[in-house]
Amino acid sequence: MEVQYKNKCCVPGCTNHASKRHRFPKDVGLMRKWVDSIKLPHLTTMQPEEIYQSYFVCDRHFAQEYLVPGTRRGLRKDAVPTLCLSVISEEVEDVQEVVALEHIPLPISSNEECAHVTDAPDLGAISTSSSMELSGLSQELAVLSTSGSEVHVTTTTVDCNNSTTAHTESYSQHWEPAVASTSGSSNITHDVCPPTRPETPRKKRSGILQAVNVTRQQDLTPRCKKFYRMVGEWGKKTARLYHKVRNLKVRLLNAERVSKCPNFQNLIENVNETTYMFILQQVRLQQLVPKARRFTLNEKILALALYKNSAKGYRLLSKIFCLPSPRTLTNMLNKIPYTPGINKHIFNSLKLAVSKFRNQNEKLCAIVFDELAIAPMLHYNQKRNCIQGVEDYGTVRSAHIADHANVFMVKGIYRQWKQALSFTFSNGPTKSGRLKEMLTQVIRECQNIGLKVMVTICDQGTANQAAINSLLRSTNEECQRNGVENTYGGFLVNGEEIIPLFDVPHLFKGIRNNLLSKDLQFEEDGELKIAKWDHVKQFYLLDSLDDTRLCKKLSDAHVFPQKMNKMKVSLMTQVFSQQVGSLMKRICQWDTRSEYNLPPEASQTADLILFMDQLFDSLNGNNKIPSASKILKGGISKNSGHEEFWQRAIRILESMRFYNTKKARFVKVPSSNNLIKTLKGFIYLRKKMLEKVKYFLPRALNQDCLENFFASIRTHGRRNVNPSAAQFITSFKVLLVNNYMSSHSVGANCERDDTTGALDSLRCFVVSFCWS
Template structure:
């Protein structure tokens, strides 16, 4: 699932959200653009459960996907969730990963902890891919029955266009192909991704209508190949995406798999037919047919063989029936829809929004939100566990520091970040504080905020004398100008040594964050670095030395880390706006 580039500091987890995170501490400094979710659902019983989620910058490599998949399988095994099959689309990394793990068309499984895990490709996704191939190529079918004879004939996408145009000429209100629309024949963008567009185009209704046009000599006999191909695709979808206990009339395989349903023999015959398909780019040029299997064709073959072997395995485990609808990605796609709806119908939520919405959906039991126009059917599954433990607050969060209103704090200027040696810029900061340089005024103002939060629940005259000063210090000019009254000071004024300490700390943090931003326990890591760079000798209150030191370090981190994230996000937005503006100018110029 695509997500938006955005980072935000999470004080509860003590990490920056929005960076690439592949679990087990494998975080990088790259911004996340995709969410990878592992989702389990029952075969014998109607349940579902999100298992894990990860964030990647540029998709996931096949090697990394193998590692993550095995981690998830191990975790599922420890939770006593027996995994018998994996379902995924035909993304390049997915195909490569299962191939490297030992799965192929002849042996559609890999072995994990001495158990066979069958690998199946998502059938609705396969249908869309095959539709796209059909638009690009003619398909040579070796077994088309014409007048009781088997002939080699080509299925053509153009036959569907002719049939649709013929149906639109019907002078009566009712139409045979009433579900088809103009854009179904020329799908682009979001339309091309909708399963129903492919399913309704390659449906039994279209196949029957083509047969009728051939019978009335409106289409030539060669169009029987197109009708035959569409009927085969319709039956394949029925057999691999069914949940009804009893088959409908005219749809013998649109029901659950059982010993008497005939699915196994149908799949074996379908495997033979699909294996013989040849794709021809130029019309009527059978010599230019592809003699190798195209990816989607291999996907059908792999899925047919894997589903057949899975059913054989389940029968040995005492399973009497199988809902093939349970071995597709509808449950996962519905989860993505719920996550987007939970973010205010946001198609590309941020990492923080994704995590928050996912937790909300799980706690609410992944209930149906009545979404219309979704890209998949309702999965009719119930959540295995709502993970109410997600509601428990994280331990170890400092309430006094966490309550700081980060949005009201702004550290102006970036000139303090131009140093690499802390002792060097500490001297320069001290000189700037002494003369009341503009770049130190905002630091003093932030110090006043820290002093206010500190002494709201803490009283010590000695500490107050160390950290505070009067309004005559040059670095406090900005605070003095912001006073509400000339008769009484209501704002807090910082001492020069305190300004130097915080200025040094925030500069060190700015220099180090691009290097340590991917770390877990980020505040602890940053605090240790700051502790080595800041001179705390100005704190002469022995009773509260360590308390003040710890409070100041945490304050710098709680203010500096979120502000670092905010500035980076602003830069991302500015760059995106600049690119949009440049594209608009080029378009207008053209």
């Protein structure tokens, strides 16, 4: 059932009952423009207040640019009716001309007969079709009749033989007072009647109630009333849909008209897709008030990319261009469901980026995982209706308050891209069994989207070592069940071999930290040597005696344990450097004649420093071609000497033993054992990688990317060294979105394309879940 508005549209001949009605404007000048456009003579004699209270115009007669959805009035302040008026106005003018031509006599009273006009003009030149049209327009004029006065019109009908027949038709029409007669129409008389308001003929009641012979809703039964209300709601929905369809038709006509414009074709050819969308956005929304602007999803995604790159720059652009508010973008991000565990929309967006890789070797990647300490704090999430801050592994939740977050990240090996994947909350460090299950699940999800996981990287945490050892034992047991020999250097997941590696900077920091309180005994080239940290202290104090220092980078934070940040990698590498090792080896042979004179045994400590410097360079190269001074600090290839040096380094590391002077015995240090396992993993990985690529960079095989990610979480928005679970989730989501536009994101490492597809990964991330 079509909804019929109570107020009728005052445009002559308009039969639209479903469109929205609009009152005449209160501004007198604008109201006169409306009256001139509609061309109703009786409106010119009425007062503005009376027109405002009694007359309405529907949506059908306004252009699309004048309609403003979402506002109470629904029209712009300068709106004027311009559509569907010309035909009706022309018909009214033609009828008036016909009345003038046919010498219409206006009777003195409404009951008197009007005499026929004897000297009618010759209409022989008028064609039959024109006469029929005039007759139809005369009948249209009858619709506009009123009860104020009766007009008898004598018209002439022209037949096919050009013969004229005069007849009289009666019309009721309210005219303006004192219609002046022309000199050429001397036999036309006028009867001036006082102006009266036209009465709209009341239509016969129609609808559902009439169909069931009921006049009022109160006469219906309760069930019928319910059905009646349902039909009414359906009618309203139908009216709204009709309004949308009509607006869509108008937009399609306008789009077709614009598409044929030559300037528009030149615009499409000379700009890219993103720029074209932005230009159309400004043309469509620039004239609207801010609260009436509506943005599409693609326009919001473009604005989100600008906002996340620079909030200050986005505020400046918002003053120049029409852009969504930051609150709109924040609400869009809040709709993205991001929970602990596996989030399918993350892997769906990553799958889209992986599918664009031009080279299959770009899919070679490593899984990096580590833990971050968070503040134990509970937070109620109103939108998700859950409590954040408890132990949560995605599929399993418990009532224990979480104080650790375990994060998984994927990183490219052949091409260094990165992407955070998932996180979980735990009470204390994650147990090895749970960690093994989570690691296996993340690897399988990466394999399902097309990535080739080659290695896993983690630190020397107890749970990490236990989880890796458990995976290695599972692979060994599987080989035994199948009756084959275990020739793998790693563990199997879905039949694909994955090599476990430990983070190289953590291993070197562990050896340095043990050397602070223990003496290191090792064998190099068949010679037994002992390295002591006291030799490093004496070298630093000797170098600090004079202002002309040789090692300016060394400070108290490098040498003295009470002032040292033991987790900072730069403090370790600047001590285990070629400069310190070579100078110590040279100065220990001199007599400096000071109390800090180095003994000859310091040369053995210098040999350890030089060896550690070479080993760190071989595992930290970031350039394909190394420098002449550091030939091992380069890419790993078939012709590089990395494997020979690593074989020699393994023999030295296996001979290392730390002597605890307080306990007077040798002790085991996990760092040296894990470094041996990592070197063997590098040797095995070199063999597998060089079958696919010509070279690869060893610096890609550490967890610096994850450490930088943790640093970004701690500094997001403000300095928050110990974030809570709710703050961690918010920062994690923001950094995840930012990475889709960064130079290290997955999408940026496929084909470089800033014109089309530049925001595909971000768009897939936003829309790859069930959008509400």
